[in-house]
Amino acid sequence: MGRALMKLRTALTGAIAAGILAPTSASAHLMATGMGPVFDGISHFGLSPEDFLPVIALGFFAGLRGPAHSRASLGAVTLFWFAGGMAAISGLALPDVVLSSVTAALFMLIGILLAADFALPTLLCAGLGAGLGLIRGMADLTGVEESVPHALSLLGMTAGVFCVFAIASSLTIPLKRAWMIVATRVGGSWLAALGLLLVGWIVRYGAFTR
Protein backbone atom coordinates (compact mmCIF):
# COMPACT_ATOMS: atom_id res chain seq x y z
CA MET A 1 0.00 0.00 0.00
CA GLY A 2 2.80 2.35 1.03
CA ARG A 3 4.78 1.56 -2.09
CA ALA A 4 1.71 2.02 -4.30
CA LEU A 5 1.09 5.44 -2.76
CA MET A 6 4.72 6.39 -3.31
CA LYS A 7 4.48 5.35 -6.97
CA LEU A 8 1.28 7.36 -7.34
CA ARG A 9 2.98 10.39 -5.78
CA THR A 10 5.99 10.03 -8.08
CA ALA A 11 3.69 9.71 -11.10
CA LEU A 12 1.73 12.81 -10.06
CA THR A 13 4.97 14.77 -9.59
CA GLY A 14 6.10 13.63 -13.04
CA ALA A 15 2.81 14.73 -14.59
CA ILE A 16 3.09 18.17 -13.01
CA ALA A 17 6.72 18.31 -14.14
CA ALA A 18 5.71 17.68 -17.73
CA GLY A 19 3.18 20.50 -17.51
CA ILE A 20 5.59 22.97 -15.97
CA LEU A 21 8.40 22.19 -18.40
CA ALA A 22 6.25 22.84 -21.47
CA PRO A 23 8.40 25.45 -23.30
CA THR A 24 5.92 28.27 -23.71
CA SER A 25 6.23 31.87 -22.58
CA ALA A 26 4.62 32.89 -19.31
CA SER A 27 2.22 35.82 -19.62
CA ALA A 28 0.04 37.85 -17.32
CA HIS A 29 -3.08 36.74 -19.13
CA LEU A 30 -4.61 33.26 -19.25
CA MET A 31 -2.66 30.67 -21.22
CA ALA A 32 -3.99 29.20 -24.45
CA THR A 33 -2.82 25.60 -24.71
CA GLY A 34 -5.20 24.58 -27.47
CA MET A 35 -6.55 21.88 -25.18
CA GLY A 36 -9.49 23.82 -23.82
CA PRO A 37 -10.08 26.23 -20.96
CA VAL A 38 -9.58 23.73 -18.10
CA PHE A 39 -6.06 22.89 -19.27
CA ASP A 40 -5.44 26.59 -19.96
CA GLY A 41 -6.19 27.21 -16.28
CA ILE A 42 -3.92 24.39 -15.11
CA SER A 43 -1.10 25.69 -17.34
CA HIS A 44 -1.56 29.23 -16.10
CA PHE A 45 -1.15 28.07 -12.50
CA GLY A 46 1.82 25.83 -13.34
CA LEU A 47 3.64 28.63 -15.18
CA SER A 48 3.01 31.39 -12.63
CA PRO A 49 5.58 31.34 -9.80
CA GLU A 50 3.61 34.03 -7.97
CA ASP A 51 0.85 31.39 -7.74
CA PHE A 52 2.59 28.09 -7.15
CA LEU A 53 5.50 29.22 -4.93
CA PRO A 54 3.32 30.37 -1.98
CA VAL A 55 1.05 27.35 -2.48
CA ILE A 56 4.03 24.98 -2.22
CA ALA A 57 5.43 26.89 0.77
CA LEU A 58 2.10 26.89 2.61
CA GLY A 59 1.75 23.20 1.78
CA PHE A 60 5.20 22.53 3.28
CA PHE A 61 4.33 24.59 6.36
CA ALA A 62 0.96 22.92 6.91
CA GLY A 63 2.60 19.52 6.41
CA LEU A 64 5.24 20.27 9.04
CA ARG A 65 2.44 21.23 11.48
CA GLY A 66 0.59 17.96 10.83
CA PRO A 67 -2.30 16.35 8.94
CA ALA A 68 -5.03 18.46 10.61
CA HIS A 69 -3.40 21.70 9.47
CA SER A 70 -2.90 20.27 5.98
CA ARG A 71 -6.50 19.17 5.58
CA ALA A 72 -7.95 22.47 6.84
CA SER A 73 -5.60 24.61 4.72
CA LEU A 74 -6.10 22.46 1.63
CA GLY A 75 -9.85 23.00 1.77
CA ALA A 76 -9.53 26.72 2.53
CA VAL A 77 -6.97 27.58 -0.14
CA THR A 78 -8.85 25.67 -2.84
CA LEU A 79 -12.31 27.04 -2.04
CA PHE A 80 -11.16 30.63 -1.62
CA TRP A 81 -9.06 30.50 -4.80
CA PHE A 82 -12.24 29.66 -6.67
CA ALA A 83 -14.21 32.33 -4.78
CA GLY A 84 -11.56 34.99 -5.49
CA GLY A 85 -11.51 34.07 -9.17
CA MET A 86 -15.30 34.22 -9.42
CA ALA A 87 -15.28 37.61 -7.69
CA ALA A 88 -12.76 38.90 -10.26
CA ILE A 89 -14.79 37.51 -13.17
CA SER A 90 -17.81 39.33 -11.73
CA GLY A 91 -15.83 42.59 -11.73
CA LEU A 92 -15.12 42.74 -8.00
CA ALA A 93 -11.30 42.66 -8.22
CA LEU A 94 -9.01 44.87 -6.17
CA PRO A 95 -6.51 47.22 -7.92
CA ASP A 96 -3.30 45.62 -9.29
CA VAL A 97 -1.01 47.39 -6.86
CA VAL A 98 -3.06 46.13 -3.89
CA LEU A 99 -3.02 42.56 -5.21
CA SER A 100 0.75 42.73 -5.82
CA SER A 101 1.43 44.24 -2.39
CA VAL A 102 -0.68 41.68 -0.53
CA THR A 103 0.96 38.89 -2.56
CA ALA A 104 4.41 40.15 -1.52
CA ALA A 105 3.23 40.38 2.11
CA LEU A 106 1.91 36.81 1.93
CA PHE A 107 5.27 35.63 0.55
CA MET A 108 6.96 37.19 3.58
CA LEU A 109 4.42 35.91 6.12
CA ILE A 110 4.34 32.34 4.83
CA GLY A 111 8.13 32.33 4.42
CA ILE A 112 8.74 33.53 7.98
CA LEU A 113 6.22 31.06 9.42
CA LEU A 114 7.89 28.22 7.51
CA ALA A 115 11.41 29.35 8.44
CA ALA A 116 10.42 29.56 12.12
CA ASP A 117 8.29 26.37 11.95
CA PHE A 118 5.86 28.46 13.99
CA ALA A 119 3.20 26.62 15.98
CA LEU A 120 0.27 28.34 14.28
CA PRO A 121 -3.20 27.13 15.36
CA THR A 122 -5.09 25.11 12.76
CA LEU A 123 -7.75 27.77 12.29
CA LEU A 124 -5.22 30.52 11.61
CA CYS A 125 -3.35 28.27 9.18
CA ALA A 126 -6.61 27.68 7.32
CA GLY A 127 -7.27 31.44 7.44
CA LEU A 128 -3.88 32.08 5.87
CA GLY A 129 -4.75 29.60 3.13
CA ALA A 130 -8.07 31.35 2.61
CA GLY A 131 -6.36 34.74 2.30
CA LEU A 132 -3.79 33.39 -0.15
CA GLY A 133 -6.49 31.71 -2.23
CA LEU A 134 -8.70 34.79 -2.31
CA ILE A 135 -5.93 37.18 -3.35
CA ARG A 136 -4.24 34.97 -5.93
CA GLY A 137 -7.52 33.71 -7.39
CA MET A 138 -8.61 37.32 -7.78
CA ALA A 139 -5.25 38.39 -9.27
CA ASP A 140 -5.34 35.58 -11.85
CA LEU A 141 -8.75 36.48 -13.22
CA THR A 142 -8.61 40.27 -12.99
CA GLY A 143 -9.66 42.00 -16.18
CA VAL A 144 -11.33 39.05 -17.90
CA GLU A 145 -14.95 39.21 -18.97
CA GLU A 146 -17.67 37.05 -17.46
CA SER A 147 -17.88 33.87 -19.54
CA VAL A 148 -18.13 30.10 -19.20
CA PRO A 149 -14.60 29.40 -20.62
CA HIS A 150 -13.05 31.71 -18.02
CA ALA A 151 -15.00 29.97 -15.26
CA LEU A 152 -13.71 26.66 -16.61
CA SER A 153 -10.14 28.04 -16.63
CA LEU A 154 -10.63 28.96 -13.00
CA LEU A 155 -11.78 25.43 -12.33
CA GLY A 156 -8.58 24.08 -13.92
CA MET A 157 -6.49 26.50 -11.88
CA THR A 158 -8.23 25.44 -8.69
CA ALA A 159 -7.61 21.79 -9.53
CA GLY A 160 -3.91 22.63 -9.95
CA VAL A 161 -3.87 24.41 -6.59
CA PHE A 162 -5.49 21.40 -4.91
CA CYS A 163 -3.02 18.89 -6.38
CA VAL A 164 0.13 20.93 -5.78
CA PHE A 165 -0.86 21.81 -2.20
CA ALA A 166 -1.73 18.17 -1.43
CA ILE A 167 1.59 16.94 -2.87
CA ALA A 168 3.62 19.61 -1.03
CA SER A 169 1.96 18.76 2.29
CA SER A 170 2.43 15.04 1.74
CA LEU A 171 6.16 15.63 1.28
CA THR A 172 6.66 17.26 4.69
CA ILE A 173 4.14 15.39 6.87
CA PRO A 174 6.38 12.29 7.12
CA LEU A 175 9.66 14.21 7.59
CA LYS A 176 11.47 13.12 10.75
CA ARG A 177 15.14 13.77 10.09
CA ALA A 178 16.27 17.10 11.48
CA TRP A 179 18.35 18.16 8.48
CA MET A 180 15.45 17.65 6.06
CA ILE A 181 13.17 19.78 8.21
CA VAL A 182 15.94 22.40 8.38
CA ALA A 183 16.29 22.33 4.57
CA THR A 184 12.54 22.98 4.25
CA ARG A 185 12.79 25.85 6.72
CA VAL A 186 15.72 27.38 4.82
CA GLY A 187 13.40 27.38 1.78
CA GLY A 188 10.97 29.43 3.89
CA SER A 189 13.65 32.03 4.56
CA TRP A 190 14.26 32.27 0.80
CA LEU A 191 10.55 32.87 0.21
CA ALA A 192 10.48 35.58 2.88
CA ALA A 193 13.52 37.24 1.27
CA LEU A 194 11.75 37.05 -2.07
CA GLY A 195 8.69 38.77 -0.58
CA LEU A 196 10.78 41.60 0.80
CA LEU A 197 12.52 42.13 -2.55
CA LEU A 198 9.12 42.19 -4.24
CA VAL A 199 8.00 44.98 -1.91
CA GLY A 200 11.07 46.92 -3.07
CA TRP A 201 10.20 46.24 -6.71
CA ILE A 202 6.63 47.46 -6.13
CA VAL A 203 7.86 50.66 -4.44
CA ARG A 204 10.31 51.31 -7.29
CA TYR A 205 8.49 50.09 -10.39
CA GLY A 206 4.84 49.56 -9.36
CA ALA A 207 2.79 46.35 -9.47
CA PHE A 208 4.67 43.30 -10.75
CA THR A 209 3.19 40.98 -13.37
CA ARG A 210 0.11 39.05 -12.35
Place this chain on the structure above:
Amino acid sequence: MKRNDSASLAAATFLALLIAALPADVGAHIVKGEAIGFFSGFEHPISGLDHVIAMVAVGLWGAQLGKPAIWLLPVTFPLVMACGGFLGLIGFPLPGSEIGIALSGVCLGAVVLLELRPPLWMAGTLVGIFGLFHGYAHGAELPPGQNALLYSLGFVTATGLLHATGITIGLIHKWQWGRLALRGAGAFVVCGGMFFLWGALS
Protein backbone atom coordinates in the same frame (compact mmCIF):
# COMPACT_ATOMS: atom_id res chain seq x y z
CA MET B 1 10.66 5.97 7.50
CA LYS B 2 14.05 6.26 5.84
CA ARG B 3 12.51 5.33 2.49
CA ASN B 4 9.74 7.92 3.00
CA ASP B 5 12.31 10.60 3.79
CA SER B 6 14.40 9.73 0.74
CA ALA B 7 11.36 9.75 -1.54
CA SER B 8 10.26 13.10 -0.10
CA LEU B 9 13.74 14.55 -0.58
CA ALA B 10 13.94 13.28 -4.15
CA ALA B 11 10.54 14.72 -4.98
CA ALA B 12 11.35 18.06 -3.28
CA THR B 13 14.64 18.28 -5.20
CA PHE B 14 12.77 17.49 -8.38
CA LEU B 15 10.27 20.28 -7.69
CA ALA B 16 13.12 22.71 -6.98
CA LEU B 17 14.78 21.79 -10.28
CA LEU B 18 11.49 22.32 -12.06
CA ILE B 19 11.19 25.80 -10.64
CA ALA B 20 14.75 26.52 -11.72
CA ALA B 21 13.96 25.27 -15.20
CA LEU B 22 10.89 27.45 -15.61
CA PRO B 23 10.77 28.84 -19.11
CA ALA B 24 11.15 32.60 -19.38
CA ASP B 25 9.86 34.59 -22.33
CA VAL B 26 11.66 33.54 -25.48
CA GLY B 27 13.02 36.37 -27.62
CA ALA B 28 14.66 36.39 -31.03
CA HIS B 29 17.70 38.17 -29.65
CA ILE B 30 19.59 38.35 -26.37
CA VAL B 31 18.50 41.20 -24.13
CA LYS B 32 21.23 42.71 -21.97
CA GLY B 33 20.93 44.96 -18.93
CA GLU B 34 17.35 44.00 -18.12
CA ALA B 35 15.80 41.77 -15.49
CA ILE B 36 14.28 39.29 -17.91
CA GLY B 37 13.96 36.18 -15.82
CA PHE B 38 15.32 33.57 -13.48
CA PHE B 39 18.76 33.20 -15.03
CA SER B 40 19.52 36.92 -15.28
CA GLY B 41 18.78 37.11 -11.54
CA PHE B 42 20.72 33.91 -10.87
CA GLU B 43 23.90 35.20 -12.48
CA HIS B 44 23.87 38.50 -10.55
CA PRO B 45 25.31 37.29 -7.19
CA ILE B 46 27.76 34.87 -8.82
CA SER B 47 29.12 37.40 -11.31
CA GLY B 48 31.11 39.29 -8.65
CA LEU B 49 33.94 37.51 -6.86
CA ASP B 50 33.66 39.89 -3.89
CA HIS B 51 30.14 38.58 -3.27
CA VAL B 52 31.08 34.97 -3.94
CA ILE B 53 33.95 34.71 -1.45
CA ALA B 54 31.95 36.35 1.35
CA MET B 55 28.91 34.14 0.85
CA VAL B 56 30.95 30.96 0.63
CA ALA B 57 32.79 32.10 3.79
CA VAL B 58 29.42 32.33 5.61
CA GLY B 59 28.84 28.67 4.78
CA LEU B 60 32.38 27.70 5.83
CA TRP B 61 32.01 29.48 9.15
CA GLY B 62 28.62 27.90 9.75
CA ALA B 63 30.16 24.47 9.17
CA GLN B 64 32.99 25.28 11.60
CA LEU B 65 30.54 26.44 14.28
CA GLY B 66 28.28 23.40 13.87
CA LYS B 67 24.65 23.23 15.03
CA PRO B 68 22.62 25.43 15.19
CA ALA B 69 24.81 28.05 13.44
CA ILE B 70 25.28 25.80 10.42
CA TRP B 71 21.68 26.50 9.40
CA LEU B 72 20.97 29.69 11.34
CA LEU B 73 23.59 31.75 9.50
CA PRO B 74 22.40 30.77 5.99
CA VAL B 75 18.82 31.57 7.10
CA THR B 76 19.85 34.95 8.52
CA PHE B 77 21.94 36.06 5.55
CA PRO B 78 19.27 35.95 2.78
CA LEU B 79 16.71 37.63 5.03
CA VAL B 80 18.98 40.51 6.01
CA MET B 81 20.35 40.67 2.48
CA ALA B 82 16.78 41.11 1.24
CA CYS B 83 16.39 44.00 3.73
CA GLY B 84 19.49 45.56 2.13
CA GLY B 85 18.09 44.83 -1.33
CA PHE B 86 14.87 46.56 -0.31
CA LEU B 87 16.79 49.65 0.85
CA GLY B 88 18.75 49.67 -2.42
CA LEU B 89 15.59 49.31 -4.50
CA ILE B 90 13.81 52.21 -2.84
CA GLY B 91 16.93 54.38 -3.21
CA PHE B 92 17.78 54.70 0.49
CA PRO B 93 21.31 56.14 0.75
CA LEU B 94 23.87 53.76 2.31
CA PRO B 95 27.33 55.24 1.73
CA GLY B 96 30.36 52.97 1.72
CA SER B 97 28.51 49.83 0.68
CA GLU B 98 31.41 48.70 -1.54
CA ILE B 99 33.81 49.12 1.39
CA GLY B 100 31.39 47.14 3.57
CA ILE B 101 31.31 44.33 1.01
CA ALA B 102 35.11 44.20 0.80
CA LEU B 103 35.35 44.31 4.60
CA SER B 104 32.94 41.38 4.79
CA GLY B 105 35.48 39.28 2.89
CA VAL B 106 38.26 40.34 5.26
CA CYS B 107 36.24 39.80 8.46
CA LEU B 108 34.45 36.58 7.46
CA GLY B 109 37.71 35.18 6.12
CA ALA B 110 39.42 36.11 9.38
CA VAL B 111 36.84 34.35 11.55
CA VAL B 112 37.20 31.22 9.41
CA LEU B 113 41.00 31.50 9.52
CA LEU B 114 41.05 31.91 13.30
CA GLU B 115 38.12 29.50 13.77
CA LEU B 116 36.52 31.98 16.16
CA ARG B 117 33.51 30.79 18.16
CA PRO B 118 31.60 33.83 19.42
CA PRO B 119 28.10 33.52 20.96
CA LEU B 120 25.44 32.67 18.38
CA TRP B 121 23.78 36.10 18.54
CA MET B 122 27.11 37.77 17.84
CA ALA B 123 27.82 35.52 14.85
CA GLY B 124 24.31 36.18 13.52
CA THR B 125 24.69 39.94 13.96
CA LEU B 126 28.06 39.99 12.17
CA VAL B 127 26.71 37.97 9.24
CA GLY B 128 23.55 40.11 9.20
CA ILE B 129 25.43 43.42 9.03
CA PHE B 130 27.49 42.24 6.08
CA GLY B 131 24.40 40.73 4.45
CA LEU B 132 22.86 44.19 4.52
CA PHE B 133 25.74 45.65 2.48
CA HIS B 134 25.67 42.83 -0.07
CA GLY B 135 21.89 43.11 -0.45
CA TYR B 136 22.06 46.87 -0.77
CA ALA B 137 24.55 46.66 -3.64
CA HIS B 138 22.38 44.11 -5.45
CA GLY B 139 19.20 46.11 -4.88
CA ALA B 140 20.72 49.39 -6.05
CA GLU B 141 22.02 47.71 -9.23
CA LEU B 142 18.83 45.82 -10.11
CA PRO B 143 17.75 46.77 -13.61
CA PRO B 144 14.15 47.43 -14.65
CA GLY B 145 12.60 44.42 -16.33
CA GLN B 146 9.65 42.29 -17.19
CA ASN B 147 9.58 39.78 -14.40
CA ALA B 148 10.52 40.97 -10.94
CA LEU B 149 9.53 37.70 -9.31
CA LEU B 150 11.61 35.34 -11.46
CA TYR B 151 14.59 37.72 -11.29
CA SER B 152 14.37 37.91 -7.49
CA LEU B 153 13.90 34.14 -7.29
CA GLY B 154 17.10 33.57 -9.27
CA PHE B 155 18.94 36.11 -7.17
CA VAL B 156 17.90 34.56 -3.82
CA THR B 157 18.48 31.00 -5.08
CA ALA B 158 22.03 31.81 -6.23
CA THR B 159 22.83 33.35 -2.84
CA GLY B 160 21.46 30.33 -1.00
CA LEU B 161 23.39 27.94 -3.23
CA LEU B 162 26.63 29.83 -2.56
CA HIS B 163 26.03 29.30 1.17
CA ALA B 164 25.24 25.65 0.54
CA THR B 165 28.53 25.36 -1.37
CA GLY B 166 30.38 26.79 1.63
CA ILE B 167 28.60 24.44 4.02
CA THR B 168 29.29 21.44 1.81
CA ILE B 169 32.99 22.31 1.58
CA GLY B 170 32.95 22.96 5.34
CA LEU B 171 31.88 19.35 6.04
CA ILE B 172 35.57 18.42 5.78
CA HIS B 173 35.81 20.04 9.23
CA LYS B 174 35.34 16.63 10.86
CA TRP B 175 38.87 15.61 9.83
CA GLN B 176 42.07 17.12 11.18
CA TRP B 177 43.43 17.89 7.69
CA GLY B 178 40.01 19.33 6.83
CA ARG B 179 40.15 21.78 9.72
CA LEU B 180 43.54 22.99 8.48
CA ALA B 181 42.28 23.22 4.90
CA LEU B 182 39.30 25.31 6.05
CA ARG B 183 41.57 27.71 7.87
CA GLY B 184 43.63 27.93 4.69
CA ALA B 185 40.45 28.75 2.78
CA GLY B 186 39.77 31.46 5.36
CA ALA B 187 43.21 32.94 4.65
CA PHE B 188 42.39 32.91 0.93
CA VAL B 189 39.12 34.78 1.61
CA VAL B 190 40.99 37.37 3.74
CA CYS B 191 43.44 37.98 0.85
CA GLY B 192 40.55 38.32 -1.60
CA GLY B 193 38.76 40.72 0.74
CA MET B 194 41.88 42.85 1.12
CA PHE B 195 42.29 42.99 -2.63
CA PHE B 196 38.71 44.24 -3.03
CA LEU B 197 39.11 46.62 -0.08
CA TRP B 198 42.15 48.12 -1.80
CA GLY B 199 40.05 48.60 -4.93
CA ALA B 200 37.15 50.13 -3.00
CA LEU B 201 39.37 52.60 -1.14
CA SER B 202 41.51 53.68 -4.10
